Amino acid sequence: MPPALFAPLATAPAITVIQFTRVVAYTLLFLLVRDATRRLGGRSRWWMVMPLVAVAAAEAGLGLLQNARDEAVQGTYLNRNHFAGLLEMVLPLTVAYAAALFARRSLVKAAAVLSLALLILSGLVSSLSKSGFAAGLAGLFVMGALAITGRVRDAKKWLVIAALAAVILFGFVFLPSDAFVANYGGVTSKGPAALEGRGPIWRETMSLIAAYPAFGCGLGNYETAFLKYQAAVVDRVFTYAHNDYLQLAAELGVVGFLFAAACLLPVFARPFRAAAQGPGRTTLYLGLGCAGAITAIALHSVTDFNMYVPANALTLAWICGIAASLPLGSGKPAADRHQMLRGRFALGLAFLLIVYAPARMLFESQFSSDSRAESLFCRFGICDTDAVMTAQTLAHGGQAGAVPIAELFKTLRRDPNAPSRWCDTGEAMLRAGRDADAEYCFSRALYLAPHIPAILMQAADFYYGTHQTGRAIEQMSRVLADTDANDDFIFDWYMEKKLPVSEVLAHGLPPGPRAATAYMRDLIATGRPGGREAWIWIAARGFVDARLAREYVRVLFAQRDYETAARAWTQYLGPHGNGYLQSNWVFNGDFETDLSDSAFDWSINAWDEVEAAVDAQVAHTGTHSIRIRFEGKENLDYNGVGQTTFVKPGRYRFEAYMRTEEITTDKGVAFHIYDRESGARLDVRTEELTGTHDWTKIERVVVVPRETRLLRIEVSRQRSMKFDSLIQGTVWIDSVELAPVNF
Numbered sequence: 001m002p003p004a005l006f007a008p009l010a011t012a013p014a015i016t017v018i019q020f021t022r023v024v025a026y027t028l029l030f031l032l033v034r035d036a037t038r039r040l041g042g043r044s045r046w047w048m049v050m051p052l053v054a055v056a057a058a059e060a061g062l063g064l065l066q067n068a069r070d071e072a073v074q075g076t077y078l079n080r081n082h083f084a085g086l087l088e089m090v091l092p093l094t095v096a097y098a099a100a101l102f103a104r105r106s107l108v109k110a111a112a113v114l115s116l117a118l119l120i121l122s123g124l125v126s127s128l129s130k131s132g133f134a135a136g137l138a139g140l141f142v143m144g145a146l147a148i149t150g151r152v153r154d155a156k157k158w159l160v161i162a163a164l165a166a167v168i169l170f171g172f173v174f175l176p177s178d179a180f181v182a183n184y185g186g187v188t189s190k191g192p193a194a195l196e197g198r199g200p201i202w203r204e205t206m207s208l209i210a211a212y213p214a215f216g217c218g219l220g221n222y223e224t225a226f227l228k229y230q231a232a233v234v235d236r237v238f239t240y241a242h243n244d245y246l247q248l249a250a251e252l253g254v255v256g257f258l259f260a261a262a263c264l265l266p267v268f269a270r271p272f273r274a275a276a277q278g279p280g281r282t283t284l285y286l287g288l289g290c291a292g293a294i295t296a297i298a299l300h301s302v303t304d305f306n307m308y309v310p311a312n313a314l315t316l317a318w319i320c321g322i323a324a325s326l327p328l329g330s331g332k333p334a335a336d337r338h339q340m341l342r343g344r345f346a347l348g349l350a351f352l353l354i355v356y357a358p359a360r361m362l363f364e365s366q367f368s369s370d371s372r373a374e375s376l377f378c379r380f381g382i383c384d385t386d387a388v389m390t391a392q393t394l395a396h397g398g399q400a401g402a403v404p405i406a407e408l409f410k411t412l413r414r415d416p417n418a419p420s421r422w423c424d425t426g427e428a429m430l431r432a433g434r435d436a437d438a439e440y441c442f443s444r445a446l447y448l449a450p451h452i453p454a455i456l457m458q459a460a461d462f463y464y465g466t467h468q469t470g471r472a473i474e475q476m477s478r479v480l481a482d483t484d485a486n487d488d489f490i491f492d493w494y495m496e497k498k499l500p501v502s503e504v505l506a507h508g509l510p511p512g513p514r515a516a517t518a519y520m521r522d523l524i525a526t527g528r529p530g531g532r533e534a535w536i537w538i539a540a541r542g543f544v545d546a547r548l549a550r551e552y553v554r555v556l557f558a559q560r561d562y563e564t565a566a567r568a569w570t571q572y573l574g575p576h577g578n579g580y581l582q583s584n585w586v587f588n589g590d591f592e593t594d595l596s597d598s599a600f601d602w603s604i605n606a607w608d609e610v611e612a613a614v615d616a617q618v619a620h621t622g623t624h625s626i627r628i629r630f631e632g633k634e635n636l637d638y639n640g641v642g643q644t645t646f647v648k649p650g651r652y653r654f655e656a657y658m659r660t661e662e663i664t665t666d667k668g669v670a671f672h673i674y675d676r677e678s679g680a681r682l683d684v685r686t687e688e689l690t691g692t693h694d695w696t697k698i699e700r701v702v703v704v705p706r707e708t709r710l711l712r713i714e715v716s717r718q719r720s721m722k723f724d725s726l727i728q729g730t731v732w733i734d735s736v737e738l739a740p741v742n743f
Contacts, residue, residue, distance in 0.1 A: 010218020011225055012415040014383035019220035021356055022310060024349050026317040030267075031346045033321025043282050046100070048322055049093050049289070052315065056090035057116045059083065060123025067126040074127065077311070084132025085297060085306035087124040089315055092139040092292025094120055100285035131303040134172065139296030141168045143288045146275045150284070198242045198303060200232030205241045208250045216253035217417070224417045225250070227449040234451045235485045240305035247305065267320045268294050274326035283326050290323040356382075371407060378414075385411050389424075401427025419449035423458045435466060446475075453479045453486050457493075464497060473499070473508045481510035484518060491522040501530030505537045513543035520548060524555050531555075532564070539571045546572075550598050557599045562709050566646035569600050585645050585652070586713065589736035591624040599644060602626070607640040609633045620657040620695045620734035628715060632664065632728025635719055641733070642714035644676055651741040652702045654686070654713075656733060663690045663729035665720045671698060672716035675708045682708050685716065689731070701741070713738070 010016035037048045059075035063083060067073045077083040094117040101110035124136050144164045148157050207229040208217065217225035223239040230238065241247035249257050271294065274287030297306060297316055306312045360382050367373035368384045369391035377383065389400065389411060396402035401424055408425040415421060426441030442459045449455040456475040464472035476490045494504050501523075509515045516538050523531045535552055538544055549572035556565035570581050580587045587600050591614055595602055604612045604626070615627035626641055656671060663669060668690035675682040686700045704711070715733055719725070 008218070009215045011221045011417040012218060014378060014381065014385065014414055015220040016218045017381035017383075021353060022313070023219075024353055025310075026313050028346060028349050028353070029314055030317040030321045030324070031342070033318050034324045037322050037325035042280075045282060045286060045322070045325070046097055048318075049097055049286075052090045052318060053094050053097065053113070053116055053120075056087055056094070056120050060087055060120045063123040063126055064119075073123070075123070077309075079309075080127045081129045081132055081300075081304050082306055082309045082312055084124055084127045084129035084136070085300055085304070085309065085312045086315055087120050087127070088132050088136035088139060088296040088300060089293040089312070089319060091117060091120045091124065091136050092143050092296065093289035093319070095140065096143065096285045096289030096292070099288075100281060103281055103285070131300050135296040135300035137168050137172055138299050139292035141165065142295040143292035144168075146272065146288055146291055147284075150276055197233060201238060201241055202243055202246055204229045204231060205243070205246045205250055209246070209253075212250070212253055214253045214255055216249070216251045216256055219251045219256075221417070222247050222251055224415060227419060227452055227455075228417075228447070230449075231451045231482070234453055234482045240308055242304055244301035244305055244307045247308070264320075267324050268298075270326055270328070271323040273328055274323075278326055278328055286322060287326055290319055290326070293319045294323070375410070383414065385414050399427075400424040401431055403428060405429070405432065417448055419445040419452065419455045422448065423455060423462075426462060430462065430465070438462065439466070451478070451482050453483060457486070457489070460493070469497075469499075470507065473503070477508050477510050477515075480508075480515040480518075481512075484514065487515075487518045487522065491519060495526075495528060501533050505534060513538075513541075513545070516541070516543045517545065517548050521551065524551055535568060535571075539568075544572045546596060550596060553599050562646045566600060569598060581646070583739060585647055585738040585740070586643060586736050587645065588643075589656075589738075590622050590734060591619075591626055592622045600646070602641065602643045605640040607636075607638065610636065610638060610640060612641055615732060618659070618732050620659070620732075622734075625659075625732045625734035626715070627730060627732050628669070629730045630663070630717075630727045632726050634727070635665075635725035636717060636727055637719040638717040638727075639672060639714040642712060643736075645711050645713065645738065646709060647704050647711050647738075648740075649704050649706045649708065652704060653739050653741050654698075654700045654702050654737070655739070656686075656698045656736040657695045658689055658693070658698055659695045659732040659734075660689045660691065660693045661730045662692055663727070663731060665690070665725050665727050666722055667718050667720040667725075667727070669715060669717050669731045671700070672712075672714045673700070673702055674712055675705075676710040676712040678707075681705050682711070688717075695734075702738070711738070 033048060037045050040047060059077075063073045063075045066075075072080060074080040074083040075086075077086075094113060098110050098114040098117055101107075101113060121136070124133055127133075141164060145161050148160045148164065152160050205226065208222075208226055211217075211229075212225070222241060223237060226238055226241075241250065248260065252260060271287040271290035274283050275291055276287075278284060278287055294316075297312070300306055307316070359377070359380070363374070363377045363382050364384065367377065368387040371388050371392065374384060374388050388407070389403070392403045392407055393400045403424065405425070405428050408421070408428050411418075411421045412425060422441045422445035426438045426445065429435075429438035429441055439462075442462050445455050446459055456479045460472040460475035462472075463469070463475065476493065479486050480490060494508060499508065504519065505516075509519060516534075520531070520534050520538055522528075523534055531552070535544075538548075549569060553565045553569050556562075556568060566581060569587075570577055573580060573587075576593070577587070578584070578590075587598075588595070588602060591602070595604070595614065604614075609631045611627075611629040611631070613627060615625050616623060618627065619625045628641060630636070630638075654671070654673060658669065660669065668688035670688040671686040673682070673684050673686075682702070682705060684700060684702060686698045689696060689698075702711075713736070715731075717727060720727070
């Protein structure tokens with residue numbers, strides 16, 4: 001591209017123009033309300049509060065109606081926190097108005113306004129906005145503390161303020177519902193979920209601030225500029241930092257932030273001063289209400305982006321206009337030498353909006369997708385690059401890379417921090433045969449968004465298409481390292497490109513078990529080849545967990561590959577197998593390990609009139625056994641406890657210990673051992689125990705024929721043919737062993 005003729009203070013000036021016009025609108029509203037409130041004077045100034053109270057009460061009423069319908073409580077807003085932002089600002093003003101009416105003995109009007117305050121408070125509570133509710137109560141506390149400071153002297157005022165704090169704390173604890181209180185759990189989380197996911201965003205925003213310290217990345221440009229530093233949560237697009245102060249610092253830099261603070265802090269401080277030294281009750285109560293409102297939104301802005309919601313920003317501008325009109329000292333208006341200058345300034349801003357707004361509407365309704373017209377409008381700050389690109393992409397078969405390079409250059413000039421623009425330009429360069437330029441474009445995209453999955457995967461396609469398979473796999477591996485949201489897509493991509501499993505294992509998976517086990521599960525679920533190779537690789541690194549082992553064993557079992565399944569289970573168990581398939585071919589024969597859902601572990605099936613469970617109180621060895629209690633209501637043919645085990649041909653010694661307590665009927669409890677695939681090949685039973693016996697050793701030699709691969713070992717009781725056949729009593733099983741004698 002040709003060199004730039006100037007360096008803008010915003011990474012995407014067209015977006016900054018939109019945000020700037022909003023700031024102009026807020027400024028005009030502030031000036032309008034300030035001058036109107038000044039001209040009203042006296043008690044009439046409360047007329048400027050009434051529209052806010054009416055809107056907030058209507059929103060709160062709608063919110064309560066939504067709550068009654070079990071809908072999300074957010075009024076006409078898209079978000080409950082921004083709905084709460086409006087209510088928390090207006091609530092202190094409403095309470096202050098009610099207090100002023102009570103002070104004037106207008107009890108009926110005061111009661112009516114107080115009822116509106118209660119309505120607004122109810123809407124705030126039902127919104128379930130944690131920060132909003134806390135900020136609203138903080139605003140009320142500041143109001144009360146200021147009033148107490150002005151009326152109570154000496155040490156007593158601190159006692160009264162402490163009592164007020166106790167009342168506010170009582171409301172904070174007991175006013176919210178159980179669902180509201182439960183929502184506070186996310187605030188104390190650690191890691192990526194800290195402060196409900198805000199913690200990592202704030203930390204990474206600090207890096208963005210450090211990158212643009214003087215003038216920031218430009219008002220409204222947070223979303224694109226943040227991509228370079230976004231690493232903790234990469235599955236979402238963050239248009240806002242969820243902290244107005246951090247986002248303003250990132251977008252305006254030190255210079256802009258200090259300028260904004262210099263303009264706003266005197267306005268914010270004025271109601272506090274008016275509440276302390278302003279003349280008359282009206283000034284006092286208006287000052288208290290404005291101070292509470294500003295405190296509330298100032299606190300809520302620490303955890304949200306209320307000032308980027310035009311409705312709430314306009315509300316704050318309105319309240320600031322009232323606050324700026326409050327007289328100080330004697331109440332006599334000072335000579336305003338700059339009134340004419342401010343009037344001309346306001347008229348200039350108004351003229352700017354009057355011209356800009358219809359031009360913007362005309363552009364969006366008629367020319368937004370016309371590239372040539374859009375370029376003309378964009379000279380005056382009215383741009384819609386996305387609409388033009390969408391139209392161009394559709395006109396070229398839905399491929400952004402097929403758009404003419406000149407058009408793509410235009411998008412890059414407007415927003416050079418957008419990695420997606422660089423990817424689109426890179427694809428166009430590749431189509432034009434400019435491979436080196438294409439690689440440069442993709443390297444820029446990766447520099448600007450090193451952790452964003454969509455950019456990494458688009459770069460992977462580019463590198464694979466230019467025969468740089470290693471770099472392509474590297475990008476996919478980086479996606480797997482940051483998130484699990486794209487696992488299926490990436491594993492399908494590996495399969496589509498016919499990458500060998502060995503190459504995926506060596507280069508396509510990031511360090512650690514998460515991606516490796518996910519890849520193994522994908523191979524299992526899809527039935528793709530390479531499962532055994534992947535299992536050996538994962539197991540050798542200790543990445544296998546119980547769930548994955550059960551899933552893999554279950555698949556091998558379904559494929560009738562019993563030996564591989566048993567060896568895989570043994571490999572997972574490692575030293576915790578206690579000699580499984582070495583000295584004992586029964587797994588967990590002492591029941592000291594919690595029962596799993598493995599095909600080679602004990603199963604306890606539900607059975608009517610029988611209670612079977614692991615017993616931690618009675619044991620032959622160790623601390624656990626299996627207890628089976630018969631209730632004496634049925635003549636059962638029982639086999640509810642058992643295990644399937646893999647065996648090889650040869651002689652085995654079966655051994656177990658059994659304890660019985662008052663087992664009735666002639667048919668007692670024994671072990672049934674048989675070939676799980678064909679009982680005709682092997683089917684033996686041990687001796688039965690009835691009555692009461694202490695731990696008794698049960699033994700039997702089992703000869704496994706050549707065709708047998710699986711044995712089923714069950715605790716069994718056969719149905720009795722006698723009159724007294726309803727079995728009752730309890731049996732314990734422990735120390736079960738199947739040991740090879742010779743082969």
